[in-house]
Amino acid sequence: MIDSIKSMSNYIDAYQKSIQEPEIFWSEVAAQFVWERNWDSVLKWNFQTADIKWFEGAKCNITANCIDRFALTMPDKKAIIWEGNDLNTGSKSLTFKELQIEVSKFSNVLKGLGVKKGDRVAIYLPMLMEGAIAMLSCARIGAIHTVIFAGFSAQSITDRVNDCDPKVIITSDSMVRGEKKINLKKIIDESISQTPQVKHCIVLNRGDEDINMNHGKDHWWHELMHEASSNCEPENMNAEDPLFILYTSGSTGKPKGVLHTVAGYMVYVGYTFANVFNIQKDDIFWCTADIGWITGHSYSLYGSLLNGITTVFFEGIPTYPDHGRFWDIIDKHHVTIFYTAPTAIRALESFGTSVFSSKKLSSLRVLGSVGEPINEEAWHWYHKNVGKGNCPIVDTWWQTETGGILISPIANITPLIPAFATLPLPGIQPMLVDENGVEIMGNEVEGNLCIKFPWPGMARSLYKNHHRFLETYFSIYPSLYFTGDGCKRNKDGYYRITGRVDDVINVSGHRIGTGEVEDAIEAHSNVVECAVVGYNHDIKGQAIYAYLICLDKTVDVKVLKNEIDKIVSDKIGVFSRPEQIQIVDGLPKTRSGKIMRRILRKIAEDDYANLGDVSTLLDASVVDQIILGKTKKISQS
Numbered sequence: 105m106i107d108s109i110k111s112m113s114n115y116i117d118a119y120q121k122s123i124q125e126p127e128i129f130w131s132e133v134a135a136q137f138v139w140e141r142n143w144d145s146v147l148k149w150n151f152q153t154a155d156i157k158w159f160e161g162a163k164c165n166i167t168a169n170c171i172d173r174f175a176l177t178m179p180d181k182k183a184i185i186w187e188g189n190d191l192n193t194g195s196k197s198l199t200f201k202e203l204q205i206e207v208s209k210f211s212n213v214l215k216g217l218g219v220k221k222g223d224r225v226a227i228y229l230p231m232l233m234e235g236a237i238a239m240l241s242c243a244r245i246g247a248i249h250t251v252i253f254a255g256f257s258a259q260s261i262t263d264r265v266n267d268c269d270p271k272v273i274i275t276s277d278s279m280v281r282g283e284k285k286i287n288l289k290k291i292i293d294e295s296i297s298q299t300p301q302v303k304h305c306i307v308l309n310r311g312d313e314d315i316n317m318n319h320g321k322d323h324w325w326h327e328l329m330h331e332a333s334s335n336c337e338p339e340n341m342n343a344e345d346p347l348f349i350l351y352t353s354g355s356t357g358k359p360k361g362v363l364h365t366v367a368g369y370m371v372y373v374g375y376t377f378a379n380v381f382n383i384q385k386d387d388i389f390w391c392t393a394d395i396g397w398i399t400g401h402s403y404s405l406y407g408s409l410l411n412g413i414t415t416v417f418f419e420g421i422p423t424y425p426d427h428g429r430f431w432d433i434i435d436k437h438h439v440t441i442f443y444t445a446p447t448a449i450r451a452l453e454s455f456g457t458s459v460f461s462s463k464k465l466s467s468l469r470v471l472g473s474v475g476e477p478i479n480e481e482a483w484h485w486y487h488k489n490v491g492k493g494n495c496p497i498v499d500t501w502w503q504t505e506t507g508g509i510l511i512s513p514i515a516n517i518t519p520l521i522p523a524f525a526t527l528p529l530p531g532i533q534p535m536l537v538d539e540n541g542v543e544i545m546g547n548e549v550e551g552n553l554c555i556k557f558p559w560p561g562m563a564r565s566l567y568k569n570h571h572r573f574l575e576t577y578f579s580i581y582p583s584l585y586f587t588g589d590g591c592k593r594n595k596d597g598y599y600r601i602t603g604r605v606d607d608v609i610n611v612s613g614h615r616i617g618t619g620e621v622e623d624a625i626e627a628h629s630n631v632v633e634c635a636v637v638g639y640n641h642d643i644k645g646q647a648i649y650a651y652l653i654c655l656d657k658t659v660d661v662k663v664l665k666n667e668i669d670k671i672v673s674d675k676i677g678v679f680s681r682p683e684q685i686q687i688v689d690g691l692p693k694t695r696s697g698k699i700m701r702r703i704l705r706k707i708a709e710d711d712y713a714n715l716g717d718v719s720t721l722l723d724a725s726v727v728d729q730i731i732l733g734k735t736k737k738i739s740q741s
């Protein structure tokens with residue numbers, strides 16, 4: 105376990121040191137990991153060119169740190185507990201020793217299929233033990249994993265595969281979520297027909313008979329594993345070798361392949377996990393995030409295992425077989441730290457509190473929140489009903505690009521204020537800037553959130569597109585990392601994230617790019633142009649509102665909505681479907697042709713009084729028409 109902060113004065117000292125002597129600070133943290141060779145330099149950086157290097161010269165393997173050292177010192181401790189979707193499937197677990205054997209075997213399977221250091225491997229699996237094994241095996245042999253969330257469509261898989269050219273894809277015949285069963289292999293087959301570069305597909309057999317295996321290309325997981333040796337030494341990786349690519353949405357263009365590298369990511373997620381959650385050695389940690397997202401990577405998997413802590417994987421959903429499922433799992437596995445998203449809390453809140461009378465929840469010590477701003481009401485509900493008033497809530501702010509948590513309370517140490525992510529972790533230097541990039545000093549202020557100094561876990565590039573990396577994150581405010589988030593700083597210097605200031609929408613904690621959804625909707629033959637915005641939604645945080653210009657305006661809106669849902673599901677995934685659509689005559693555009701989404705957001709939220717300046721619009725009358733159309737739409741429905 106990595107040393108952690110024990111008191112507020114400890115935090116202040118650590119923070120000061122991390123700012124004044126960052127290299128000494130991080131080399132002391134890094135010294136707690138296992139290295140094959142020490143670094144020659146701790147940090148080299150240049151935000152003008154977006155070049156960041158941590159621990160250059162060092163050699164290590166993250167799986168030696170996550171698995172091997174604990175397989176030696178505590179082989180029988182549970183590394184992963186898996187809880188299935190269906191009650192009758194029960195649960196399974198793997199000890200550190202068993203995990204070492206499984207990962208070594210699967211590493212040999214990958215090698216046997218010709219996967220070498222630096223090759224990409226795509227993983228399209230739900231929350232299964234095998235997902236963890238696949239990721240760790242890639243890391244062990246130096247292959248770069250790219251996990252594709254199992255809710256993405258065939259088209260989305262194709263886009264990602266064409267960007268990063270994996271040799272192998274790993275999937276399962278099916279997945280179950282609540283009452284729903286989804287045949288993942290069929291989706292992969294649809295995608296593989298467009299991606300000849302994929303040489304092999306490894307399929308996990310979960311007993312689904314309706315599945316087609318292509319001779320030569322498709323292999324059963326269990327058959328390959330049966331023949332594999334359980335001996336595989338970890339590959340000696342350079343500190344800055346890639347560890348994984350994870351695609352995420354931005355305001356424009358196709359999803360970006362965020363690239364993280366071995367050593368800095370390892371040190372940062374290991375350190376932040378131990379500190380933020382105030383880890384004790386017997387903790388049972390449960391993060392409900394899927395391995396398809398960064399939270400699943402950094403804390404369900406790497407952060408917990410780097411500290412030798414047992415992590416829980418749950419395949420199902422919070423409301424199946426009933427809305428007490430989360431609380432039952434906490435009681436069943438004696439979970440001590442529970443980390444989830446505000447959207448799940450709000451969804452469960454809507455069922456009331458009577459469910460708690462039959463749940464103990466007495467094992468819980470720390471609660472966490474991630475992925476979107478948590479509203480005060482949900483914070484209090486979570487604190488009172490789940491934490492019984494005794495568990496601190498760590499509201500952790502971070503991003504796919506940051507690798508790990510940047511602003512968050514330290515459990516049991518930082519005094520909390522509901523809905524505030526509170527203070528930066530050691531090593532993190534946040535800065536608020538105005539529209540022109542001028543730093544906003546002092547407290548009781550609001551601005552755009554930037555970070556002015558590197559931290560080890562930050563992304564190093566976008567896969568094969570360093571220029572886009574530089575443009576997206578370091579050019580809007582030169583020499584600063586721009587997060588895309590708005591933020592307030594209160595009188596005590598506490599940070600409160602207010603949400604995205606760019607065109608990224610956060611629906612139920614899923615990051616969705618407006619441009620991607622617009623492109624999908626515009627593929628409908630009746631849609632000439634569209635504009636998509638996010639608006640506040642009681643449970644999802646934000647939902648999608650789409651304004652459409654149609655060739656045939658007399659079309660039945662319900663029929664059109666169904667067709668658009670289908671297109672968006674096929675092109676991106678079900679979670680990106682618009683909540684509402686509205687047919688309009690025109691869109692509010694500036695003279696240079698830019699859509700003023702700010703105005704459309706206000707209209708979607710019925711906030712007609714605060715539309716702001718409309719004088720720069722080419723044709724301001726479209727605004728009145730849209731409002732009129734919306735009020736009519738509401739009175740009709």
Ligand code: WTA
Nearest residue numbers: 474475476477499500501502503504601615
């Ligand atoms: C939002 C998820 C408020 C934010 C880890 C960020 C949050 C985006 C919080 C990144 C939080 C994440 N409070 N907003 N505690 N955590 N966000 O890449 O807008 O999926 O930029 O990473 O989620 O989403 P991503």
